Amino acid sequence: MSTMTFGRAINTGLRKAMEHDSKVVLIGEDIGKLGGVFRITDELQKDFGAHRVIDAPLAESAILGTAVGMAYRGYRPVCEIQFDGFIYPAFNQIVSQVAKLHYRTQGRVKMPLTIRVPFGGGIGAAEHHSESPEAYFMHTSGLRVISVSNPQDAFAMIQQAIACDDPVLFFEPKRRYHVKGEVDEEVDLASFPLEQARVEIPGDDVTLVAYGALVQLAKDAALAAREEGLSVEVIDLRSLSPLDFATLEASVRKTGRLVITHEAAMTGGLGAEVAASITERCFYHLEHAPVRVTGFDIPYPPAKMEHHHLPDLDRILDGVDRALGRTNSLSDLEGN
Numbered sequence: 001m002s003t004m005t006f007g008r009a010i011n012t013g014l015r016k017a018m019e020h021d022s023k024v025v026l027i028g029e030d031i032g033k034l035g036g037v038f039r040i041t042d043e044l045q046k047d048f049g050a051h052r053v054i055d056a057p058l059a060e061s062a063i064l065g066t067a068v069g070m071a072y073r074g075y076r077p078v079c080e081i082q083f084d085g086f087i088y089p090a091f092n093q094i095v096s097q098v099a100k101l102h103y104r105t106q107g108r109v110k111m112p113l114t115i116r117v118p119f120g121g122g123i124g125a126a127e128h129h130s131e132s133p134e135a136y137f138m139h140t141s142g143l144r145v146i147s148v149s150n151p152q153d154a155f156a157m158i159q160q161a162i163a164c165d166d167p168v169l170f171f172e173p174k175r176r177y178h179v180k181g182e183v184d185e186e187v188d189l190a191s192f193p194l195e196q197a198r199v200e201i202p203g204d205d206v207t208l209v210a211y212g213a214l215v216q217l218a219k220d221a222a223l224a225a226r227e228e229g230l231s232v233e234v235i236d237l238r239s240l241s242p243l244d245f246a247t248l249e250a251s252v253r254k255t256g257r258l259v260i261t262h263e264a265a266m267t268g269g270l271g272a273e274v275a276a277s278i279t280e281r282c283f284y285h286l287e288h289a290p291v292r293v294t295g296f297d298i299p300y301p302p303a304k305m306e307h308h309h310l311p312d313l314d315r316i317l318d319g320v321d322r323a324l325g326r327t328n329s330l331s332d333l334e335g336n
Contacts, residue, residue: 119171
């Protein structure tokens with residue numbers, strides 16, 4: 001067991017995957033000599049060569065198109081999108097080609113392609129550098145969508161994503177890159193399936209669902225609520241598509257109340273899907289309508305305003321109160 005940052009954990013996972021399989025190839029902007037804008041690929045080109053860690057032009061569509069060709073020829077390409085807001089030039093390649101080739105060829109063509117996407121806000125970045133586009137890809141059949149929240153999951157699940165024969169979008173919360181945690185490099189990777197959510201904190205009164213950077217905030221909220229005598233169960237989704245409804249259902253059938261939080265806008269977001277599906281599956285167990293605590297339906301604001309936009313501890317605790325039918329100091333402000 002060793003202590004490393006979230007970013008180093010991904011770097012180590014990439015290294016392990018490249019050592020294990022010579023067909024694993026990295027491609028992206030500035031990922032070679034520079035090691036990537038967040039240094040996630042630091043030293044990998046030096047150790048594995050420029051033919052396996054490929055510096056690409058500033059052309060996301062070309063990166064994905066090249067990766068599709070590589071996957072066709074038996075490679076396992078790992079693309080790096082430098083920032084979330086620049087994935088859109090590659091959107092057509094991802095949803096029209098990457099997502100459909102397996103189905104279109106009736107299984108004869110696999111697409112073992114991993115797309116790493118630093119996503120979300122909280123680092124004071126400029127426009128296009130703090131977005132949460134995961135719902136666009138969850139809506140597209142044929143794609144797996146993953147987001148991890150801690151170094152151990154980052155280390156293990158990036159390797160699982162690369163080993164998977166399906167295309168995987170791997171959303172990395174960039175404000176977690178420098179957070180440290182313990183990582184067992186000898187861990188059994190099979191114990192980190194790509195489809196499974198995890199109960200981070202067990203509880204009985206409310207189910208609080210989060211992913212990515214907000215998992216830690218949800219855990220903080222559960223601890224704060226405990227001081228008021230509330231027992232909040234925190235679930236880290238990890239897999240956004242497919243969703244692990246077995247874990248969600250078991251929790252909501254126990255607590256009867258559900259709060260979902262994410263940085264992305266509310267309308268058409270992951271929270272809407274979780275709320276609707278759990279209502280269908282657990283209607284007679286719910287004591288209150290599911291509550292969403294999300295970013296607002298606006299373009300991502302300037303850096304100095306982002307703390308007003310992103311869910312924080314107070315807004316999440318307010319969501320817990322609303323699920324419990326309680327009022328608080330925010331109730332009148334939000335018109336609840």
